[in-house]
Amino acid sequence: MRKIISGFSKLSKKEKINWLIENYFHNQSETLKTITQYWNSDTALQQLHDDFIENTISNFYMPFGIAPNFVINNKDYVIPMVVEESSVVAAASLVAKFWSTRGGFKTKVIGTTKIGHVHFMYAGDGSVLQDYFDENKTELLLATASITKNMEKRGGGILEIQLVDKTDALSNYYQLEVTFETKDSMGANFINSCLEAIAKTFEKQDIEIVMSILSNYVPECLVSAEVSCKVEELGGQNPQKFAEKFRQAVQIASVEPYRAVTHNKGIMNGIDAVVLATGNDFRAVEAGAHAYASRSGQYKSLSHCEIKDGIFRFWIEVPLALGTVGGLTALHPMAKLSLEMLQKPSAKTLMQIMAAAGLAQNFAALRALTTKGIQEGHMKMHLQNILNQFHLNDQEKQLVTAYFDNKTVTHSAVVEKIKALRK
Numbered sequence: 001m002r003k004i005i006s007g008f009s010k011l012s013k014k015e016k017i018n019w020l021i022e023n024y025f026h027n028q029s030e031t032l033k034t035i036t037q038y039w040n041s042d043t044a045l046q047q048l049h050d051d052f053i054e055n056t057i058s059n060f061y062m063p064f065g066i067a068p069n070f071v072i073n074n075k076d077y078v079i080p081m082v083v084e085e086s087s088v089v090a091a092a093s094l095v096a097k098f099w100s101t102r103g104g105f106k107t108k109v110i111g112t113t114k115i116g117h118v119h120f121m122y123a124g125d126g127s128v129l130q131d132y133f134d135e136n137k138t139e140l141l142l143a144t145a146s147i148t149k150n151m152e153k154r155g156g157g158i159l160e161i162q163l164v165d166k167t168d169a170l171s172n173y174y175q176l177e178v179t180f181e182t183k184d185s186m187g188a189n190f191i192n193s194c195l196e197a198i199a200k201t202f203e204k205q206d207i208e209i210v211m212s213i214l215s216n217y218v219p220e221c222l223v224s225a226e227v228s229c230k231v232e233e234l235g236g237q238n239p240q241k242f243a244e245k246f247r248q249a250v251q252i253a254s255v256e257p258y259r260a261v262t263h264n265k266g267i268m269n270g271i272d273a274v275v276l277a278t279g280n281d282f283r284a285v286e287a288g289a290h291a292y293a294s295r296s297g298q299y300k301s302l303s304h305c306e307i308k309d310g311i312f313r314f315w316i317e318v319p320l321a322l323g324t325v326g327g328l329t330a331l332h333p334m335a336k337l338s339l340e341m342l343q344k345p346s347a348k349t350l351m352q353i354m355a356a357a358g359l360a361q362n363f364a365a366l367r368a369l370t371t372k373g374i375q376e377g378h379m380k381m382h383l384q385n386i387l388n389q390f391h392l393n394d395q396e397k398q399l400v401t402a403y404f405d406n407k408t409v410t411h412s413a414v415v416e417k418i419k420a421l422r423k
């Protein structure tokens with residue numbers, strides 16, 4: 001029997017849970033317990049979370065960690081990170097401390113503009129369309145006046161609007177391409193509202209609007225972060241060899257897409273964790289970053305490395321469309337707390353903090369990969385997850401953790417140790 005239901009969103013939370021459990025679970029009381037044990041006892045706080053989306057039945061916890069010792073443009077930061085992967089916060093903290101004694105991270109915002117399009121079809125004469133656009137350009141901008149008023153007060157708004165002929169790519173396809181400055185807000189709602197108002201004014205019998213939407217490709221909303229030091233200051237037994245292997249690893253990610261994707265995934269480990277902690281849109285950031293990595297036609301590393309005149313330089317350039325006002329940033333108490341922890345940054349400052357977090361994560365991964373491999377550190381961090389899986393008590397945990405202090409952690413070795421302990 002099909003389980004299609006009408007009017008589901010109108011049901012109460014309890015009714016939704018009952019329907020779900022009756023239709024999709026076997027152990028009904030256990031399931032109910034799992035769902036409800038994550039409800040917050042503060043009903044107002046729970047209501048706030050319920051209202052973020054539709055059909056909320058519970059909350060999904062993620063660890064909220066902090067990475068101290070980040071020095072960015074000579075300012076100290078402790079960076080909030082929401083992430084489930086065990087080694088991410090540890091790696092960020094370690095690398096932040098490492099670079100804090102070598103000049104820290106130097107960051108720079110390259111641009112902040114975002115783009116949106118009215119995509120439309122027009123089968124007539126292109127020059128007639130151009131005339132119609134030129135004649136109505138002021139009208140189009142006026143159509144957004146009530147929406148842009150507040151943004152303009154904050155120094156943002158629409159910067160440019162132009163007609164783009166895309167008929168070479170798809171017959172009859174044109175765009176109105178609109179460039180925006182959205183200051184401290186991510187600006188998705190603002191951009192989309194402006195575009196829809198423009199589209200309404202522009203539409204006429206021979207212009208068929210297909211859609212009006214911002215682009216998450218934001219190559220002009222770009223930030224860079226860099227670390228550098230003398231090669232010998234990198235430390236270790238053979239800093240020259242380390243620097244060269246490190247550079248090779250970055251070069252490989254520049255020419256080999258299979259490696260580049262994993263390399264960039266490591267960067268996004270750091271960036272996404274801060275994006276989530278600050279209530280920003282990680283899907284938008286992910287989409288934009290990977291599109292930027294492919295801008296040459298081949299997917300490449302977002303980071304770069306150079307050794308010149310005895311100086312090791314490692315840097316990243318990444319597009320980040322972020323907000324520090326509006327959206328979840330003001331609504332989610334933990335996002336608010338994150339922004340306060342970061343000393344209430346502007347969107348521009350947050351871009352720089354995130355780029356530093358991404359670069360730190362990339363440095364940690366490449367340093368481990370080109371020296372002892374990542375599994376040693378990774379499995380050490382993962383050990384606690386394995387211990388929790390087997391429901392060890394505190395004393396057992398201490399014993400097993402101490403045992404693996406100077407041994408390689410593998411899943412089977414841990415299981416064996418637990419078995420031996422419990423015999």
Ligand code: MEV
Pocket residue numbers: 085262263264265266267269365366369374
């Ligand atoms: C794991 O989450 C991330 C790494 O694979 C990144 C990399 O390989 O550079 C370690």
